Amino acid sequence: MRKAKGPSKKRLETTPAGAPESLKSADLILSTVQKIPRGKVSTYGAVADAAGLPRRARLVGTVLRQTSRRVPWHRVMNASGRISFPEGSDAYLQQRTRLEREGVLFIGGRVDLKRHGWPSQLGSLDEYMWKL
DNA sequence: GGGAAGGCCGCGC
DNA sequence: CGCGCGGCCTTCC
Numbered sequence: 333m334r335k336a337k338g339p340s341k342k343r344l345e346t347t348p349a350g351a352p353e354s355l356k357s358a359d360l361i362l363s364t365v366q367k368i369p370r371g372k373v374s375t376y377g378a379v380a381d382a383a384g385l386p387r388r389a390r391l392v393g394t395v396l397r398q399t400s401r402r403v404p405w406h407r408v409m410n411a412s413g414r415i416s417f418p419e420g421s422d423a424y425l426q427q428r429t430r431l432e433r434e435g436v437l438f439i440g441g442r443v444d445l446k447r448h449g450w451p452s453q454l455g456s457l458d459e460y461m462w463k464l
Numbered sequence: 465g466g467g468a469a470g471g472c473c474g475c476g477c
Numbered sequence: 478c479g480c481g482c483g484g485c486c487t488t489c490c
Contacts, residue, residue, distance in 0.1 A: 375485085375486090376484075376485050376486075377485065377486050377487085380485090380486090387486080387487095388485090389485040389486050390483065390484090390485050390486085391485090392484085392485075393483070393484040393485060394483065394484085394485095396484065397483080397484060405484085408484080409484085410484080410485065410486085411485075411486060411487085415484080416484040416485075417484060423484075427484090
């Protein structure tokens, strides 16, 4: 008997009537993205972590893709500091333009996360350990 | 830097 | 209801 409709397999505590967990996650993600300051960028994975949803980088992308909410989606890029859209595509250009307009510097098609990354722990760990 | 492997999971077909 | 595809990531080679 497959576990009597128990509370979910992983996390998620039986969402009460009409509150799909996916929406709660989306909310956490969107509010997190909302916090990225102007002139700074974050990564899908970092946003997921900050939102309390570790390993859910993909979900961040999915949510940003289909949300209609006005959030600074352009401040989210992949772990390589690159825009996760085909170079030359509309989305790519728009994201890049918006970022540069905020003062984010692109070097060789990528952004220096140590410099514009948010939260700052994005790449400063090495330096933190060594330098300092 | 680059490619493969494994994770994670919502959504549409 | 199974399966493939994402605005991905990390680890290992």
